[in-house]
Amino acid sequence: MRTFYLALKYLAVLLWSAFVIFPFLWMISTSFKTANAVTAGAKWLPWLQFEPSLAGWRSLFGGVGGINILKPYANSAIVTLSGSAIALVLGTLAAYGLSRFTFKAGPLRNADITFFFISQRIMPPIVLAIPFFLMLRFLGLLDTLPGLILIYVAMLMPIAVWVMVDFFNSVPRGLDEMAWMDGCTPVTTFLRVILPNALPGLVVAAMFCLIFGWNDFFFAFTMTFTEVQLLPVSLVALNSSVTPWWSLSAAAIVSVAPLAVLAFVVERFLSRGGLAGAVR
Amino acid sequence: MAEIILENLAHAYAPGAPYALKPLHMTWRNGGTYALLGPSGCGKSTMLNIISGLLRPSEGRVLFDGQDVTALDTGKRNIAQVFQVPVIYKSMTVGENLGFPLVCRGASPQKIKARVETVAERLGLTQWLKRPANALTADMKQLVSLGRGLVREDVAAILLDEPLTVIDPQLKFDLRRILKEINEEFRVTMVLVTHDQTEALTFAEEIVVMNHGEVVQMGSPTELFERPATEHVGWFIGSPAMNFLPAVRDSDRIVVPGTALSVTVPAALPDGELKIGFRPEHATLAHSGGDLEGTVGRIWFEGVDEVVGIDQGAHRVKVRVSGTSPARTGATVAVSVPGDRLCVFVNGKRLPSD
Amino acid sequence: MLELSNLSVSEGRAEHLFDVTVGFRKGRLTTLLGRTGAGKTTMMRAIAGLAETDGGRIALDGKDWSRLAPWQRPVAMVTQQFINYPHLSVLDNVAFPLVRRNVLQDKAREAARDMLGRVGLGTMIDRRPSQLSGGQQQRVAIARALVKKAPVVLLDEPFVNLDYKLREGLREELVDLLKAERETIVIYASTDPREALQMGDDVILMAEGRAIQSGEPQNVYARPGTTRAAEVVSDPPINLIGMEVSGGQLRLDRLADLPARALGRDLPAGRYTLGLRAHSIRQGGDLSARVSLTEVSGSETVTHLQAAGQALVMLERTVTNHALGTTIALSLDLGEALVFDAQGRLIEKEPVHG
Numbered sequence: 001m002r003t004f005y006l007a008l009k010y011l012a013v014l015l016w017s018a019f020v021i022f023p024f025l026w027m028i029s030t031s032f033k034t035a036n037a038v039t040a041g042a043k044w045l046p047w048l049q050f051e052p053s054l055a056g057w058r059s060l061f062g063g064v065g066g067i068n069i070l071k072p073y074a075n076s077a078i079v080t081l082s083g084s085a086i087a088l089v090l091g092t093l094a095a096y097g098l099s100r101f102t103f104k105a106g107p108l109r110n111a112d113i114t115f116f117f118i119s120q121r122i123m124p125p126i127v128l129a130i131p132f133f134l135m136l137r138f139l140g141l142l143d144t145l146p147g148l149i150l151i152y153v154a155m156l157m158p159i160a161v162w163v164m165v166d167f168f169n170s171v172p173r174g175l176d177e178m179a180w181m182d183g184c185t186p187v188t189t190f191l192r193v194i195l196p197n198a199l200p201g202l203v204v205a206a207m208f209c210l211i212f213g214w215n216d217f218f219f220a221f222t223m224t225f226t227e228v229q230l231l232p233v234s235l236v237a238l239n240s241s242v243t244p245w246w247s248l249s250a251a252a253i254v255s256v257a258p259l260a261v262l263a264f265v266v267e268r269f270l271s272r273g274g275l276a277g278a279v280r
Numbered sequence: 281m282a283e284i285i286l287e288n289l290a291h292a293y294a295p296g297a298p299y300a301l302k303p304l305h306m307t308w309r310n311g312g313t314y315a316l317l318g319p320s321g322c323g324k325s326t327m328l329n330i331i332s333g334l335l336r337p338s339e340g341r342v343l344f345d346g347q348d349v350t351a352l353d354t355g356k357r358n359i360a361q362v363f364q365v366p367v368i369y370k371s372m373t374v375g376e377n378l379g380f381p382l383v384c385r386g387a388s389p390q391k392i393k394a395r396v397e398t399v400a401e402r403l404g405l406t407q408w409l410k411r412p413a414n415a416l417t418a419d420m421k422q423l424v425s426l427g428r429g430l431v432r433e434d435v436a437a438i439l440l441d442e443p444l445t446v447i448d449p450q451l452k453f454d455l456r457r458i459l460k461e462i463n464e465e466f467r468v469t470m471v472l473v474t475h476d477q478t479e480a481l482t483f484a485e486e487i488v489v490m491n492h493g494e495v496v497q498m499g500s501p502t503e504l505f506e507r508p509a510t511e512h513v514g515w516f517i518g519s520p521a522m523n524f525l526p527a528v529r530d531s532d533r534i535v536v537p538g539t540a541l542s543v544t545v546p547a548a549l550p551d552g553e554l555k556i557g558f559r560p561e562h563a564t565l566a567h568s569g570g571d572l573e574g575t576v577g578r579i580w581f582e583g584v585d586e587v588v589g590i591d592q593g594a595h596r597v598k599v600r601v602s603g604t605s606p607a608r609t610g611a612t613v614a615v616s617v618p619g620d621r622l623c624v625f626v627n628g629k630r631l632p633s634d
Numbered sequence: 635m636l637e638l639s640n641l642s643v644s645e646g647r648a649e650h651l652f653d654v655t656v657g658f659r660k661g662r663l664t665t666l667l668g669r670t671g672a673g674k675t676t677m678m679r680a681i682a683g684l685a686e687t688d689g690g691r692i693a694l695d696g697k698d699w700s701r702l703a704p705w706q707r708p709v710a711m712v713t714q715q716f717i718n719y720p721h722l723s724v725l726d727n728v729a730f731p732l733v734r735r736n737v738l739q740d741k742a743r744e745a746a747r748d749m750l751g752r753v754g755l756g757t758m759i760d761r762r763p764s765q766l767s768g769g770q771q772q773r774v775a776i777a778r779a780l781v782k783k784a785p786v787v788l789l790d791e792p793f794v795n796l797d798y799k800l801r802e803g804l805r806e807e808l809v810d811l812l813k814a815e816r817e818t819i820v821i822y823a824s825t826d827p828r829e830a831l832q833m834g835d836d837v838i839l840m841a842e843g844r845a846i847q848s849g850e851p852q853n854v855y856a857r858p859g860t861t862r863a864a865e866v867v868s869d870p871p872i873n874l875i876g877m878e879v880s881g882g883q884l885r886l887d888r889l890a891d892l893p894a895r896a897l898g899r900d901l902p903a904g905r906y907t908l909g910l911r912a913h914s915i916r917q918g919g920d921l922s923a924r925v926s927l928t929e930v931s932g933s934e935t936v937t938h939l940q941a942a943g944q945a946l947v948m949l950e951r952t953v954t955n956h957a958l959g960t961t962i963a964l965s966l967d968l969g970e971a972l973v974f975d976a977q978g979r980l981i982e983k984e985p986v987h988g
Binding site: 180181196197 | 682683684703704705709710711713715717719720721730731734735778782
């Protein structure tokens with residue numbers, strides 16, 4: 001009887017996995033198709049059901065009817081990485097302050113200030129489109145990488161604060177006090193004691209920042225035009241009267257790839273556990 | 281109320297892994313009080329969890345009143361368990377907490393009310409019945425945990441896993457008294473797990489001393505104190521521990537060289553490392569004469585008693601003295617131990633005296 | 635000498651300190667004895683700079699510490715909870731305070747290695763604290779506290795979360811370790827009178843946020859200044875009985891009438907409180923009492939009784955299990971009794987003349 005239930009469980013997992021992975025497999029297979037293969041009904045297996053072709057891929061690198069993806073890719077990487085890095089640093093510092101010290105702003109306390117940070121993400125981005133546009137224009141940073149990085153820092157920092165405040169709250173205060181007893185000033189305590197133990201939290205925060213940053217279309221679209229192009233925006237140019245499914249598939253894979261690799265790497269790190277056993 | 285039999289019970293957390301609980305066989309009578317005593321990691325919590333059903337043993341059976349419950353879920357075994365940390369349902373009042381097990385079993389509201397009131401009165405919780413359970417102090421929360429076990433009239437046994445750990449020392453006495461009273465009145469089989477020997481000795485009729493997953497000795501407090509089965513029991517029970525001195529065989533006696541401590545050789549003496557042990561409470565001090573002469577190395581003042589540490593050569597022996605010790609630090613002193621208070625240990629096991 | 639003058643702490647946790655003035659001497663281990671919530675932890679945190687004071691002064695050798703932040707104070711602390719740096723190896727954990735002082739890493743590690751050897755963890759230096767048992771983790775914490783040779787070392791019930799035999803062993807080890815530190819002021823907090831009296835060169839009794847008495851253990855035990863001090867310092871608990879002296883008779887509230895000479899001294903007529911230690915109550919006599927709990931600890935029995943509405947505690951130096959609820963006959967031996975006046979202050983026995 002137990003083996004029956006076991007088989008049932010595995011079957012359920014298998015079905016669900018298939019359901020989740022199928023779109024990706026389809027996408028990969030589609031990226032190697034030509035126009036004929038795509039329109040002539042569903043075809044799944046390369047070589048057996050259709051002739052694989054690199055046309056879709058070539059269109060990403062300056063091929064026929066395509067774009068050159070390299071520069072936008074690099075721009076996206078720069079903006080996402082810089083924005084995330086700065087947001088992470090500032091956010092973590094803010095989070096530590098909110099976790100360890102008491103702040104008062106009129107009737108507002110720490111929890112309120114933390115919520116204020118997080119509330120920035122509740123607004124639909126479109127609300128910020130015009131104010132950001134005007135601010136960047138005033139600073140002369142429209143259509144530039146630094147300008148975009150600034151926006152990303154503003155949008156990603158709440159995420160960093162959100163994750164890290166929670167994480168720091170779970171680090172017992174006894175650890176800070178022990179560090180003080182051993183001669184660490186609050187700054188040294190933060191750098192040498194708390195931060196090394198905050199790695200899992202930082203990884204999670206970094207993950208979220210990178211994902212949100214990389215996938216952002218809205219601000220990339222509204223704040224840049226010609227000088228600077230980011231990946232999500234550049235892919236729009238691929239479209240034409242006949243939707244080039246193969247190019248789009250290849251583009252999708254290329255866009256998702258860095259995040260997929262990142263998730264894979266991080267997942268193994270995260271599962272090794274964090275602060276277990278610092279203060280019992 | 282049930283008689284609990286542990287039949288050839290053993291547990292290893294994975295096949296091939298070393299035993300967390302070595303094979304044992306034990307019978308606990310209905311309505312008795314037992315304590316599982318041992319240091320951290322000795323297997324006592326493992327045993328308790330097997331009895332309650334939270335853990336399924338890799339070998340052996342658990343029987344309640346002759347019925348095999350090894351495969352039964354905790355809920356079906358009718359066990360009440362009180363943990364180290366009070367377990368209460370925070371969103372309910374004290375009354376609702378106490379009544380919860382009966383609600384789950386579909387008892388009538390009148391019955392629930394009656395049982396809850398009876399148990400609450402027994403535990404001194406009557407005025408708290410309507411208050412949120414979370415508002416109570418730790419010791420009262422433990423009483424609620426205990427009460428939840430008592431509302432069920434058919435509860436087979438109450439298992440307590442170091443329940444007094446979070447309780448303030450001055451409140452421990454009240455809780456211990458209540459536990460004893462409950463046991464007398466309800467005649468429920470009670471098993472207490474602890475590393476505190478006073479708790480075990482106070483509470484239980486019989487104590488199971490465990491070490492490294494093994495049951496070392498099971499006996500009454502007096503038996504454990506006066507006739508420890510192994511050196512470990514002699515060391516673990518009693519504060520300070522039993523004194524152990526290396527001994528050798530000298531024709532028809534076993535002696536501790538350099539002293540007059542000796543015991544007649546019992547009929548069958550196995551080979552192995554010999555030691556003679558005696559309790560600090562059984563020895564007396566005098567200025568001269570006696571079985572062992574040494575210098576007072578250190579005195580521990582404990583208020584009502586003093587513990588005197590006497591050095592003789594490489595040996596350090598402790599003697600408990602009421603009031604003030606006659607000899608002070610640095611003085612020469614003689615220790616006497618009545619012959620019938622000397623225990624002989626071979627390879628760690630005590631030889632039964634004739 | 636570390637001096638606290640009129641120290642008050644009123645914010646923060648449940649504990650407070652009210653106008654505390656005490657001194658701690660170099661080269662001595664001072665134990666703070668008091669129940670949970672008496673103010674021991676608050677006092678230590680105030681000394682460490684972790685609690686804000688509301689008035690008063692802390693000074694070491696005359697130097698005022700009020701302006702010093704915690705990281706500037708020459709203090710080391712070991713807490714109840716095991717606190718070690720999880721991201722550092724055991725060796726680096728202990729070397730940490732030295733490295734913070736700009737000692738070269740090699741020298742720091744050497745000193746750490748040496749200290750770890752002294753606490754018996756020489757083979758564990760490369761492990762992480764999370765891989766160690768509770769007792770080992772506390773040893774690391776102690777090594778780290780001692781390695782920097784701070785003039786003041788604070789230990790807040792460091793062994794209370796360990797099982798009792800381990801606690802006994804670690805206490806001994808700690809005292810041996812500290813013997814070498816001639817210039818250090820060691821302060822050790824405890825709720826256990828026996829532990830405090832045994833370990834301390836000096837004892838400070840604390841209750842309700844005040845330091846109520848200080849002195850050497852033997853003195854504080856033999857002559858507690860107030861009934862409160864007597865309660866704090868006695869284990870087993872002291873019996874405090876209201877007494878009326880009139881017409882050559884001692885009238886112990888509802889318990890017994892005794893001739894005045896039973897006390898062995900002259901008292902003017904009036905109202906007093908009699909302090910009878912548990913061993914001064916004996917079996918056999920005219921007083922009738924009901925057993926409410928018997929606590930056995932190997933060689934002694936502590937029995938809690940109720941007599942005429944008064945709770946009494948009796949200590950017997952044998953193992954006897956008085957059944958719950960039985961009535962036994964008692965007599966009171968006033969030979970070593972303490973007498974407190976109507977305000978609860980100790981009336982000293984007059985020295986015997988002639």
